[in-house]
Amino acid sequence: MTSPVVDTVNLVKIYQDGEVPVPAVRGVDLRVEAGEFVAVMGPSGSGKSTLIHMIGGLEARTSGEIWLDGQRTDMLKESAWALLRRKKIGFVFQFFNLVANMTVADNVELPALLAGVSAKEARRRREHLLGELGLTARADAAPAQLAGGEQQRVALARALANKPSLLLADEPTGNLDSRNTRDVLRLLGEVHREGQAIVLVTHDARVASLADRVVSLLDGQIVDDGGAGLARRRPRGGPGDVIELRG
Numbered sequence: 183m184t185s186p187v188v189d190t191v192n193l194v195k196i197y198q199d200g201e202v203p204v205p206a207v208r209g210v211d212l213r214v215e216a217g218e219f220v221a222v223m224g225p226s227g228s229g230k231s232t233l234i235h236m237i238g239g240l241e242a243r244t245s246g247e248i249w250l251d252g253q254r255t256d257m258l259k260e261s262a263w264a265l266l267r268r269k270k271i272g273f274v275f276q277f278f279n280l281v282a283n284m285t286v287a288d289n290v291e292l293p294a295l296l297a298g299v300s301a302k303e304a305r306r307r308r309e310h311l312l313g314e315l316g317l318t319a320r321a322d323a324a325p326a327q328l329a330g331g332e333q334q335r336v337a338l339a340r341a342l343a344n345k346p347s348l349l350l351a352d353e354p355t356g357n358l359d360s361r362n363t364r365d366v367l368r369l370l371g372e373v374h375r376e377g378q379a380i381v382l383v384t385h386d387a388r389v390a391s392l393a394d395r396v397v398s399l400l401d402g403q404i405v406d407d408g409g410a411g412l413a414r415r416r417p418r419g420g421p422g423d424v425i426e427l428r429g
């Protein structure tokens with residue numbers, strides 16, 4: 183049996199607001215299998231972002247365990263984390279973190295080149311991803327010349343250039359109009375069909391409807407795990423993969 187891509191055990195995060203402890207995540211057990219698409223939903227402040235930041239190693243946990251692909255990660259040093267992230271994880275967060283003095287094309291190719299992919303293959307992936315996201319004409323622009331929604335799509339292309347086994351996304355369609363949302367969702371469907379796991383925070387029920395499973399958080403705890411462990415996975419290429427959005 184293969185290890186789950188993500189396995190958190192009694193994961194806790196308590197922020198300190200001066201003297202006041204702010205419990206953000208309170209004992210979360212979340213298991214995500216290879217290739218599974220999980221949407222995380224819940225009201226504002228329920229701990230969604232904190233949870234995926236901890237899974238991605240961007241935020242230290244207070245207690246509990248985090249395992250990625252069978253490797254315990256919550257005790258890793260930053261250098262080991264950086265290597266693991268580069269190899270296995272793609273991030274799309276609300277802050278796009280594009281490199282300001284590089285073109286869109288170079289921003290998208292960089293992670294693949296850093297991971298040792300050949301220049302030719304990195305260019306092929308970049309052309310494919312920018313094409314899918316309607317950004318081909320913006321390849322030579324600097325990030326600052328792009329609208330917010332365009333920057334967000336470049337950030338998604340960059341996160342996928344490496345073909346990560348795990349994509350972590352925090353509101354990836356948050357700033358997008360319906361046409362761009364459709365492009366992003368089509369690409370996520372493609373990523374999912376290729377067997378990459380996705381953990382995605384969203385407030386958008388249309389986005390969540392594409393997932394294999396919706397995990398609901400409330401006050402830092404999972405109140406519904408969407409039937410983890412049940413054979414809910416749709417067959418690849420089945421009707422669930424057809425993305426239709428109006429508007």
Ligand SMILES: Nc1ncnc2c1ncn2[C@@H]1O[C@H](COP(=O)(O)OP(=O)(O)OP(=O)(O)O)[C@@H](O)[C@H]1O
Pocket residue numbers: 197198199204205206224225226227228229230231232233
């Ligand atoms: N750096 C921080 N310092 C102190 N408290 C924080 C910090 N970051 C988050 N919190 C608190 O932790 C709780 C969970 O926040 P989090 O951002 O994870 O929720 P969320 O579900 O992602 O919310 P939203 O949907 O609004 O993004 C909230 O009470 C928030 O105020």
